[in-house]
Amino acid sequence: MTEKEHTGKFWETHxxxxxxxxxxxxxxxxDSLPVLIADRVSTPDHRRGFIFMPRFYLPAFGFAILVIMVFLITNKKESIIEERVLNSDELASVIYDDPTLYDISEDLLIEIIGESAGDQTESEQEGAMEVTPAATQVTDENAIIDYLSESDIEELIYESY
Amino acid sequence: MGDLSDKEILALFEQGGNPNYAFNLLVRKYQEKLYWHIRRIVIDHDDANDVIQNTWIKVWQNIAGFRSDSKIYTWLYRIATNEAISLLNKKRTKFFVPLVNVERTLSETIKSDDYFSATDIQKKFQLALLKLPEKQRIVFNLKYFEGMQYDAMSEVLGTSVGALKASYHHAVKKIEKIMLLD
Structure with missing residues (x-):
């Protein structure tokens, strides 16, 4: 018996x-199904469309609340950032932490320091030309001691920087 | 009451006198055919009950837009088929179940269903049907159990007659193979 005859026989037999x-x-x-269907189609809910069904609008309402909350929180954060003023410590820490400061090359630093040292030397030389009474008091240690004695200051507080 | 033709029932709708009465006639005329068609797709009675009710609600909502140049029974079958497929798709989406597992679930339903009474070979045949791809299974059901013509089936499923013939042929061969192998 061929396969075709075999399968054909299967359908004939069964x-x-x-x-x-x-x-x-x-x-x-x-018997009850037509009554049930008539009852369901006469309920107004089925004519309103799916958009008004609770299973649709409850999740939609929840989602809307979530969006509003995210919007409010985001706006509040922005307004705080706008109104805040950094104090001097915070400003210093920001500058200290600024990674761009570390980008300055060593050669540039040496050059800047050299220039500022040169400026200082020049100003010292200019200062030496014009001797003021205050400058005399500061440079002469004996004069300082005399000044302290005259002013009844018993202890010299010396701070080195 | 059941002797009215489709055209006569549609005429009652168009007259607008008592659409509920006309709708009731339509339900009583086609409820069993549609139910069994749906049941063969979704297998479980409770699911079939949900699908048949949703089908008739859609029919009620859209009957005013139905064009009388089409056959009403193919229109009804199309709605019922789409609703049944939607239910299976919802199950897949809801439980994140892969395609093969839904068919396995349907097989388990057959084995444990209180409203399923079959001989061994009938049960084997139903389980073999569940191994077919979904659309091929629907084509086989419409042709084998309901004797639907290919042109009507083409209206229901929106597929060409040639493709339906090929699909039915493949389904028959697969079922033969499964039934003779086991």
Whole structure:
């Protein structure tokens, strides 16, 4: 027997049995179904469309609340940033922490220091030309001691920087 | 009451006198055919019950827009088929279940369903059907159990007659193979 004959025989043999519907329904189901359907179509909910169904608008409402909250929180943060003024310590720490400061090359630093040292020397030389009474008091240690004695200052507090 | 033709029932709708009465006639005429068609797709009675009710609600909502040049029974079958497929898709989406697992779930339903009474070969046949791809299974059901013509089936499923014939042929061969192998 060929395969075609074999399979053809299968459908012939079992056709009657296979076409029987093995599924069942509860008793009286088809009598009650039209009543149930008539009841459902007469309920106004089914004419309003899916957008008004609770299963749709409850999640939509929740999502809307979430969006509003995120919007408010974001705006609040922005306004705080705008109004805040840094104090001197914070400003110093910001400058200290500024990574761009470390980008300055060593050669440039030496050059800047050299220039500032040169300026200082020049200003010292200019200062030496114009001797003021205050400058005399500061440079002469004996004069300082005399000044302290005259002013009744018993202890010299010396701070070195 | 059940003797009215489709055209006569549609005429009652168009007259607008008592659409509920006309709708009731339509439900009583087609409820069993549609139910069994849906049941063969979704297998479980409770699911079929949900789908048949949703189907009739959609029919009620859209009957005013139905064009009488089409056959109403193919229109009803199309809505029922789409609703049944939607239910299976929702199950897949809801539980993140891959395609093969839904078919396995349907097989388990057959084995444990209180409203399923079959001989061994009938049960084997139903389980073999569940191994077919979804659309191929629907084509097989419409042709084998309901004897639907290919042109009507084409209206229901929106597929060409040639493709439907090929699909049915493949389904028959697969079922033969499964039934003879086991």
């Amino acid at each position: 056709s009657n049995e296979l076409k029987i519907n093995p599924f069942q329904v509860p008793e009286g189901y088809f």
